[in-house]
Amino acid sequence: ALVSMRQLLDHAAEFGYGLPAFNVNNLEQMRAIMEAADKVDAPVIVQASAGARKYAGAPFLRHLILAAVEEFPHIPVVMHQDHGTSPAVCQRSIQLGFSSVMMDGSLGEDGKTPTDYDYNVRVTRTVVDFAHACGVSVEGEIGCLGSLETGMAGEEDGVGAEGVLDHSQLLTDPEEAAQFVKDTGVDALAIAIGTSHGAYKFSRPPTGDILAIERIKEIHARIPNTHLVMHGSSSVPQEWLAIINEFGGAIPETYGVPVEEIVEGIKYGVRKVNIDTDLRLASTGAVRRFLAQNPSEFDPRKFLKVSTDAMRDICIARYEAFGAAGQA
Numbered sequence: 313a314l315v316s317m318r319q320l321l322d323h324a325a326e327f328g329y330g331l332p333a334f335n336v337n338n339l340e341q342m343r344a345i346m347e348a349a350d351k352v353d354a355p356v357i358v359q360a361s362a363g364a365r366k367y368a369g370a371p372f373l374r375h376l377i378l379a380a381v382e383e384f385p386h387i388p389v390v391m392h393q394d395h396g397t398s399p400a401v402c403q404r405s406i407q408l409g410f411s412s413v414m415m416d417g418s419l420g421e422d423g424k425t426p427t428d429y430d431y432n433v434r435v436t437r438t439v440v441d442f443a444h445a446c447g448v449s450v451e452g453e454i455g456c457l458g459s460l461e462t463g464m465a466g467e468e469d470g471v472g473a474e475g476v477l478d479h480s481q482l483l484t485d486p487e488e489a490a491q492f493v494k495d496t497g498v499d500a501l502a503i504a505i506g507t508s509h510g511a512y513k514f515s516r517p518p519t520g521d522i523l524a525i526e527r528i529k530e531i532h533a534r535i536p537n538t539h540l541v542m543h544g545s546s547s548v549p550q551e552w553l554a555i556i557n558e559f560g561g562a563i564p565e566t567y568g569v570p571v572e573e574i575v576e577g578i579k580y581g582v583r584k585v586n587i588d589t590d591l592r593l594a595s596t597g598a599v600r601r602f603l604a605q606n607p608s609e610f611d612p613r614k615f616l617k618v619s620t621d622a623m624r625d626i627c628i629a630r631y632e633a634f635g636a637a638g639q640a
């Protein structure tokens with residue numbers, strides 16, 4: 313059944329686990345997520361970005377998710393809109409049937425320019441008002457995602473601040489977070505702790521100076537009843553990087569957020585963990601390897617099947633590691 317995000321995150325908080333929120337753009341990702349959730353009996357959060365709507369078209373995305381609900385009626389599914397850049401975008405998603413929206417007012421309507429506190433509160437409060445009237449949950453964000461090594465947002469395109477950010481923007485301030493939750497009434501709060509979107513998060517395996525898990529603990533101590541959200545939480549599996557590069561790829565050395573660090577965050581209020589890049593890497597590695605090893609194959613179902621299986625295995629591993637397995 314389609315459920316609101318608030319329902320799932322309240323349950324996750326009560327029972328002390330975290331939920332991966334996987335980005336979805338196409339049938340194969342949707343199937344991978346649902347097959348994984350079905351196998352381990354986990355609740356599902358799928359999220360669609362602006363890029364996903366552009367790629368698949370909003371009606372196709374909507375019906376992909378509704379098809380998942382139809383095929384797996386015993387699994388609760390949240391249809392979440394990732395990184396909404398304005399109240400209008402969120403309103404349109406609600407009209408389309410999304411059960412949860414993110415109003416990312418930490419950046420302006422261009423998805424790039426950092427905003428001030430008052431702007432963020434104004435747009436987020438607006439969305440909370442109309443979303444809650446429809447039973448739809450709202451995620452807000454305070455602080456800007458970006459690298460503590462470089463001050464850069466990480467991704468060249470897509471959602472992420474432009475230019476160099478300073479340290480105070482890159483780490484969410486616990487006091488400001490508390491004020492923001494009070495001022496907006498959001499159901500979940502995305503925080504900045506040094507992660508960024510995409511594959512290029514850290515130039516070395518992260519230590520506390522560049523991945524601030526301690527900051528989660530400080531925020532959680534200040535607002536223990538707020539569901540925290542970690543963005544940019546792909547782990548960038550080294551084994552998939554090696555496979556991609558072995559079969560013709562060229563991805564430079566890079567590191568993600570270790571699963572055990574996410575698990576530490578889950579002990580301190582993190583309930584939603586956004587993951588997109590890991591599925592992209594697994595999919596690409598599986599397709600590259602399959603085509604290299606089966607040069608005469610040309611039926612896309614063959615290579616999309618190995619892609620789906622690789623993504624499904626990542627999903628299973630995250631559901632299990634975050635304690636979501638068995639909670640559906």
Ligand code: G3H
Pocket residue numbers: 335361362363364394395470471509510588589
């Ligand atoms: O917010 C970042 C997600 O990974 C979505 O990426 O904008 O390329 O779909 P995208």
Ligand code: 13P
Pocket residue numbers: 335394395508509510511542543544545546547586587588589590
């Ligand atoms: P990754 O790029 O680390 O997978 O993060 C995805 C994300 O935060 C989507 O909002």
Ligand code: NA
Pocket residue numbers: 359393394395414451586
């Ligand atoms: Na989101």
Ligand code: ZN
Pocket residue numbers: 395509543544586
């Ligand atoms: Zn994000």
